[in-house]
């Protein structure tokens with residue numbers, strides 16, 4: 055054993071330096087103890103070289119094997135044990151940069167067994183032939199994985215969902231949620247008078263015979279009309295002897311089975327969102343009975359355990375798909391719109407949608423994963439959501455994918471399919487059912503999970519799509535459109551640091567987007 059070790063607060067050493075076959079020295083977990091996941095095992099101070107010093111001297115020396123690019127462009131050398139982590143394609147340690155304190159921190163991404171080597175992921179452009187893999191040898195500086203895309207590679211894939219046990223309805227305290235909210239936009243509840251309530255168009259039908267109501271409600275459920283875009287409204291409006299039933303916000307009316315003997319459905323304006331105050335409830339209910347969900351203005355929406363568990367699973371999908379994308383030669387950027395989490399309306403029939411970033415494979419700078427997934431949702435919603443065929447078996451659960459409609463799929467088929475569809479230059483959805491602007495927003499009621507904070511272009515696309523919220527794993531400080539490039543800086547240094555030592559965050563940030571942009 056060589057000299058050198060790092061230790062926990064009791065002085066027990068975490069890791070030791072030993073020879074590692076074919077790699078020179080390496081860092082290993084001590085033979086006497088396991089290291090748990092998410093343990094900070096080393097904080098290394100950084101020595102920074104000016105570009106002149108590095109170009110003229112450093113890169114011509116052995117230092118070139120140990121230096122890496124610091125976020126400000128200078129080259130950095132980790133002091134302490136930080137320079138002795140070897141590279142692995144399957145790292146058990148991630149690292150994060152603390153540029154305010156000129157530190158780099160190393161954290162275990164999973165439980166590390168006694169005596170196991172502790173490795174990080176340097177990046178794709180290795181300048182040596184790695185012992186455990188056959189990656190091509192190229193010139194490049196060490197630790198290139200500090201770039202924004204590859205950093206995700208080292209996120210731990212935590213198989214145990216901590217929210218799956220316990221009472222699903224129990225509210226999770228804000229500080230126990232595994233994400234930070236970047237901002238909560240002023241609630242969509244400013245209406246002072248009836249005319250200012252934002253509305254959408256919805257189909258309703260009059261039901262003169264109250265005995266038919268419960269049968270119709272059953273039909274609505276089985277026909278897949280309980281969609282999240284109307285979850286904020288009550289189904290029945292009673293006005294005198296005739297009740298009216300809310301059907302859908304689709305472009306064309308859903309065909310009601312003839313044996314109900316009802317008149318044709320017709321379109322009315324209904325409130326676009328839940329009522330947050332009693333004043334708003336009064337205003338909105340005059341238009342259509344609306345769900346009352348009071349909370350203080352600006353107060354974040356509470357999350358229950360079941361919703362946190364749902365989000366946790368979605369994040370696991372992102373992580374594993376990001377790895378698949380890397381293996382397939384794409385950037386590890388994934389966007390995922392899971393089946394929505396709906397506490398009360400369990401009858402939703404939306405499937406989940408997943409898209410890779412296909413910028414590299416298509417040489418097209420616009421093929422961002424967010425845009426790709428928005429398009430998939432749009433195609434699906436336009437073709438499936440309007441209505442099930444009259445008198446046919448209702449769509450229950452996820453309808454089977456059809457040509458032109460993709461839900462979750464492998465990387466290869468995703469790429470082939472996306473390109474196939476995009477190359478034809480048309481949107482199937484538009485051909486089959488032209489949209490009426492304002493009646494049917496693409497991502498209404500849905501949450502988009504994505505590996506990287508959406509760029510400004512994608513954020514605008516999301517706004518116009520009326521996405522409900524966006525969860526991302528990695529904040530993009532210079533390009534992000536959910537606060538990254540527009541002044542989240544202060545927030546980040548104040549809150550991010552105290553929550554998690556890892557620059558990537560524990561796993562997610564969540565951004566609530568404003569809903570007041572007209573599509």
Ligand SMILES: C[S@@+](CC[C@H](N)C(=O)[O-])C[C@H]1O[C@@H](n2cnc3c(N)ncnc32)[C@H](O)[C@@H]1O
Nearest residue numbers: 076077078079119120137138139140141184185
């Ligand atoms: C930052 S240093 C790591 C510590 C180094 N092993 C030592 O003994 O000083 C990077 C160098 O370690 C070696 N190395 C790291 N990971 C390796 C791997 N998976 N296979 C072979 N060599 C590796 C390469 O020589 C590389 O230039």
